[in-house]
Amino acid sequence: MDLQNQSFIGFILLGLSEKPNHRMPLFSFFMGAYVICIMGNVLILLLISTQSQLHTPMYFLLGNLSFVEICLTSITVPRALYSLLSQDLSISFHGCFIQLFLFHMVGNMDNFLLAIMAFDRYAAICQPLHYTTIMSKRTCITLLTSSWILVNLNATLFTVMTSTLPYCGRVIHHFFCDIPAMFSLSCINTSAHQMVVFIEGSIMLMGPMYFILGSYVLIIRAVLKLSTFTSRRQTFCTCSSHLSVVLLFYSSVIFMYCHPGSLFSAAYDGVISVVYSIITPMLNPFIYTLRNKEVKNAVKKVIQWSKVDGRSRS
Template structure:
């Protein structure tokens, strides 16, 4: 029977966030609103950057790319989750599940190193302001962005290939999207190699980028403490606080999810953590960056006035 199930498995059932039909009709409008707000706010950041020459600096170049990444990231899981909340059969095809996992892990890995690149940018802006334009030129910024995508793609490919080479005894995924921990739970063969690869490869991606980020911040904090002017110190801190908040939220939840043995996986707990870093964080990040950023708010006001005057004509 197990061998038969292994050969005919063509789809998975996604349990979702809740099996209660009444709760599902509450969750649908809630997550639909979150998704729409996430896409609109992140798209607005890209729009403001595109049409505001004053923001054409490395810092806002990274913010615009980060917003594009967040739109893709939330779109890799939420639309399917919304469709399944209203569907009678909450299924995803075998290959559809593989594609979803690949894109989710690709975008997550890319975000790790994009956050590290953003920390590197702040390091040069605060620690080496006179040579900032030389170090963070357009070529370097583009290379760091492309490098982040390359790392994410390789990391995702490794995990997706290894996971979908497993034989599954069951097709019921106790989650709202295809991720490594819930799929390892379904395997009817030894998954120690997969767990070891997750620990090593994800360690290189998550912990490696986290160390790079914290190294930049160590230098930043050291430089800030040497600033004698209280106003200058406050301004330097304000440019880094938002980024540090995003880093803490993303890395904290990511490390909790992927650096545990399979025996300690708790799907009910993991679903809540997954919602935090895959749905809530992409919505909060542009608010954290934009609402705390004076230059961004000024650019929004100027662009709004410009659009209003154009409409009057």
């Protein structure tokens, strides 16, 4: 089939592999990861909304992170599943750039949320007497609202800049519409556009990342001043879940967007994008559940309540 001579106006998303025998294994992987991601993050949201001991700024932010992770995977995975199952690889022009806009908006919000959560940990550990004042409900809502405005503006800039390019090719070697893949299809030299994306993207990515690093430098200094090893260990354990998510998220995103365009293949970029767009959102609930005593206690409480409720009904 000649993909370039289709009559529709749009693009072709080739996905991660063009081999027919890879279609069902990929479908099984995407479906399994998506279901686990949705179930895990919905569980986190239910726990935070129903368990009073989790009604704190830290878990309010974690609930927002879970919501963002659900949105992030839902922007790309259902479309990829449809393509793998139906073998319909086409996506309309407008659908492609709506997907690009939503992905970069929600993906950048993930980044900003991790920075806000680092600020929350700094306030809790370095300013414990003023924590409730610093991380008030008004402060949390202000930080979240400001972040949503910034990521919307950034995603709008990227989408307008990318959608106005002239395209000679229509075959995208990716499973969703992303900026590097779109630039490779343009008829013109996109060096200037790539520079704008690099500078703007670096500010949006590195700004929160450096803020997180600075927060943890201050946190580590405060932890080292504690008198006993046990207190240092207990205090640092409160940050371990957040640190694990930060390392997983930033390592994959930096590899994806901060390497020279000619260094790796489209297949490599596709695999790396799976890590930060599917694997990381899928693992986050497990990281926070398995490494967080309060969340584990909330899960046990819900399970015990379910058993008691089941016995009373029987």
